[in-house]
Amino acid sequence: MKNRMLEFFYSLSIHKKITLSFIIAVSVLIISMSIFTYRISSDILIGKAVENTEQHLRLVSEKLEIILDNAENYSKIAITNSNVQRILSDPPTSNPVETYNRYVEVSNALADIVDSKTFVDSMLIYDHNGQIYTSGSLKNVSDVSRQYFNRFAGSPYGLVWNNTAISNYVKEESSHNVVSLFQKFNSSKDGSPLGIIQLSIDERYIADQYANIDIGHDGHIFIVNKDGRIASHPDKSQLYTSITKQPYFSWVLGHAGGKTFTFNGIEHLVVSQSYPRLNWTIVGVVPIQEITKDNQVLTDKFYVLSMVFIGLSIILTILVAKSITRPLNRIKETIKQVQRGNLDVSLELKTRDEVGALAREFNKMVQRTKFLMDxxxxxxxxxxxxxxxxxxxxxxxxxxxxxxxxxxxxxxxxxxxxxxxxxxxxxxxxxxxxxxxxxxxxxxxxxxxxxxxxxxxxxxxxxxxxxxxxxxxxxxxxxxxxxxxxxxxxxxxxxxxxxxxxxxxxxxxxxxxxxxxxxxxxxxxxxxxxxxxxxxxxxxxxxxxxxxxxxxxxxxxxxxxxxxxxxxxxxxxxxxxxxxxxxxxxxxxxxxxx
Structure with missing residues (x-):
């Protein structure tokens, strides 16, 4: 195919070659300018999208910080409550009635905090005697305190946030997806360890902080942990799924900002913002096509203007080609005479452009050839x-x-x-x-x-x-x-x-x-x-x-x-x-x- 195209091009006259070459050159130039303009404008739009999305992700990070700070404050309020301090400081009793009364008193103190705070899903206290106190309305509670007692042993203070997980209790007839705080607390009188408090935040409340942020019709924000599993997502079916096989996974863990990636056959903009407090990364994903859709209107108008310029260039090219090929035809006829063996010919052209220079060099070449042959x-x-x-x-x-x-x-x-x-x-x-x-x-x-x-x-x-x-x-x-x-x-x-x-x-x-x-x-x-x-x-x-x-x-x-x-x-x-x-x-x- 390539050889046939070259053969066709070589068979054309100079007039047609100039016309065809100029049309192709102008067409390529205009198309290149269109592509170049499209890419520049697309890059500008993508840059703006990165900047806007980064602002949204920073806002999400700030909201998370406020929620977690408030949660730690509520935990502190609970463990410094006088009733909680008094009951957990008292020695254990074998009287069932007294044990029940203690449970109710502590549970009521916890319930007062939980009921007034919509983002707190539950509060639980584990003492050293295996007793569990809840904020109420919780069933099938599993004791997960042992690992934290062991973790905080030998330390006067301890606090840790856990990644999103299924709750160790049932509330409202179902388990919840929660982010939990576990904190060791001591007696305010003598500093002796009293127990572990667990404060759990419903993941739905965290997702609500960014679910309504608009980064495009098909764009979405979610949170992943350091292991590549989704810790929060507006679509709950995506929770706990892994993104480790996605092309952007390793990049979002180590970088902040935006970069384009292609997956599922579509090019996307991926923007990341780290949240080191929980070793989380907040990720925003939006299709590039959605960002640049307004750019297509400009491109269509540019194409119409391109067709007009190409038509004008064809007319101009034909006129220019004729002015060039006329003296070239004279050179062609003179060359034929040289081919017949006549080395005494000479070209006389009035033009001083490249064609005139060619004629002068041709005269020199004929004279030189005659001299060299002799x-x-x-x-x-x-x-x-x-x-x-x-x-x-x-x-x-x-x-x-x-x-x-x-x-x-x-x-x-x-x-x-x-x-x-x-x-x-x-x-x-x-x-x-x-x-x-x-x-x-x-x-x-x-x-x-x-x-x-x-x-x-x-x-x-x-x-x-x-x-x-x-x-x-x-x-x-x-x-x-x-x-x-x-x-x-x-x-x-x-x-x-x-x-x-x-x-x-x-x-x-x-x-x-x-x-x-x-x-x-x-x-x-x-x-x-x-x-x-x-x-x-x-x-x-x-x-x-x-x-x-x-x-x-x-x-x-x-x-x-x-x-x-x-x-x-x-x-x-x-x-x-x-x-x-x-x-x-x-x-x-x-x-x-x-």
């Missing part, structure tokens, strides 16, 4: 002349005649082994020279050709010539031009060592450094003066058929193939010798046409 033809011609000169210099009659004369001399002396060795070296040399017609060979093959040449000369000159190769084997994998070293070695022998008394030495070194191959040919011949060196490097015969292949030609040959940054360096000291240093690129792949 140079390329001259370069290829020169390469062929150099290669022909190299070949002729190595198969010239003098070298071949001298070698054959050496073979005849060895035959007269009946040195058959030397004859075989000399013929083998000569065959190996000419095999390397041919190299299947390739002008680019590996350095390893070039070293074989050079060594074969030296071996031939060593047999001819006997003890007057010796050579050493000091090569880093890494250079073998790189390439060079064929017969690079042999002409240089020949120059070292014929112009350096031949006129020296005693044995002459040639050292050939090679190494790789900084992405370049370095090769040195060192001889201990007669050397050259600066004037002689300058003459060799600057004077080069033009007739390759009649002259030997010189240093200047070798240097030019290297630069023709590898670039002007490569070539030869020569150091020579009269009476001490000459060093020719070659720098080549460290390339493992190179072709003759490259």
């Amino acid at each position: 140079n390329r033809m001259e370069e290829q011609k020169k390469k062929k002349e150099y290669e022909l000169a190299v070949m002729q210099s190595q198969i010239n009659p003098h070298f071949l005649y001298n070698t054959l004369e050496s073979i005849c001399a060895l035959a007269d002396l009946q040195r058959n082994n030397d004859i075989v060795s000399l013929v083998s070296k000569m065959a190996l040399f000419y095999r390397g020279v041919l190299s299947k017609g390739s002008h680019i060979i590996s350095i390893e093959d070039e070293m074989v050709i050079t060594q074969s040449y030296l071996e031939i000369l060593k047999i001819r000159y006997g003890d007057q010539l010796d050579y050493i190769f000091e090569l880093d084997e890494q250079i073998y994998k790189y390439v060079t031009i064929k017969l690079l070293l042999q002409p240089l070695v020949e120059n070292s022998i014929y112009h350096g060592l031949k006129h020296k008394r005693g044995m002459g030495h040639i050292i050939i070194k090679g190494w790789v450094n900084d992405g370049k191959v370095w090769i040195e040919i060192i001889d201990d011949g007669i050397g050259m003066t600066p004037e002689q060196l300058h003459k060799i490097l600057t004077e080069e015969p033009d007739n390759y058929k009649d002259k030997s292949f010189g240093l200047k030609s070798t240097n030019e040959r290297i630069q023709l193939y590898f670039g002007l940054q490569y070539g030869l360096e020569i150091d020579s000291v009269p009476g001490q010798g000459t060093t020719v240093r070659i720098m080549l690129p460290a390339n493992m792949n190179w072709s003759d046409g490259k």
Whole structure:
């Protein structure tokens, strides 16, 4: 599908491409602006919703604080009641009537507090003798005091709030969901422990504090404990259910503020407010769609305006495209002439915009192409002349005649082994020279050709010539031009060592450094003066058929193939010798046409 669309686009004319591209660009821009505007306004609305919901949750937290403070005050009123203090300070009695009267007196004191306070569901007192006193109207009361007696043992004071739980009593024929306070109290006279008071608050009263807060039609507020269970909720069927599997659970326990989460396939805003007194977290949840519903009206109007702008842009694009493609068509016709081989054409456009600049650059390109083509033809011609000169210099009659004369001399002396060795070296040399017609060979093959040449000369000159190769084997994998070293070695022998008394030495070194191959040919011949060196490097015969292949030609040959940054360096000291240093690129792949 993608390839077909690209193929269709590429097949269009520039006029149609500009029109289509501009329409798409404007459409994308307007749509992007619509989305961007929608998101910005949505973020603003969500931010406002977070701020408002946070205020509501802080209000709920403040209400809870008031309720719990009042509950602790009522508990204090109950345990400091004179009748409660007196009865629980008295020693236990075995008289049933007196026991009943004590129970009624304490229960009445508790009932007076409970009946006047709507949020207190019940009050119970547990003494050390197992007696339970209630605020009245309670049935099936379970004694849960033992764990609190143990918890507060050894401490003169103790108070703890329990999470929402099912009451340990029945009231009005049913158990209630309550949040309970358990507090240890002592005698006001001598400080001796008297018992534990339990004050329970109906969860429905807590839920009533936030049930009517409006955070959206489908939004709601609830309270969870640290274990992720719902401690208070307007919908009582949700009580005690766990939210640990909800994506926002871990976030609401550790953060305050608002964040968006997606669950049940809908994106919601979740706002949290911690209530550390009971290790609770007050949570507000509202669908994002409900927050941003008013934003959709603005978006619809923006889309209508977008369609109008797109229509106007189409008309403007068509006019602009025509003004651009008219000079481009002239360029197209001129290019066709260049394709037919006419490099003498020239574009003349009056425009000074990018199209005019293109026309001027096109004229430069045609002129440059013509110049390069002429140079390329001259370069290829020169390469062929150099290669022909190299070949002729190595198969010239003098070298071949001298070698054959050496073979005849060895035959007269009946040195058959030397004859075989000399013929083998000569065959190996000419095999390397041919190299299947390739002008680019590996350095390893070039070293074989050079060594074969030296071996031939060593047999001819006997003890007057010796050579050493000091090569880093890494250079073998790189390439060079064929017969690079042999002409240089020949120059070292014929112009350096031949006129020296005693044995002459040639050292050939090679190494790789900084992405370049370095090769040195060192001889201990007669050397050259600066004037002689300058003459060799600057004077080069033009007739390759009649002259030997010189240093200047070798240097030019290297630069023709590898670039002007490569070539030869020569150091020579009269009476001490000459060093020719070659720098080549460290390339493992190179072709003759490259």
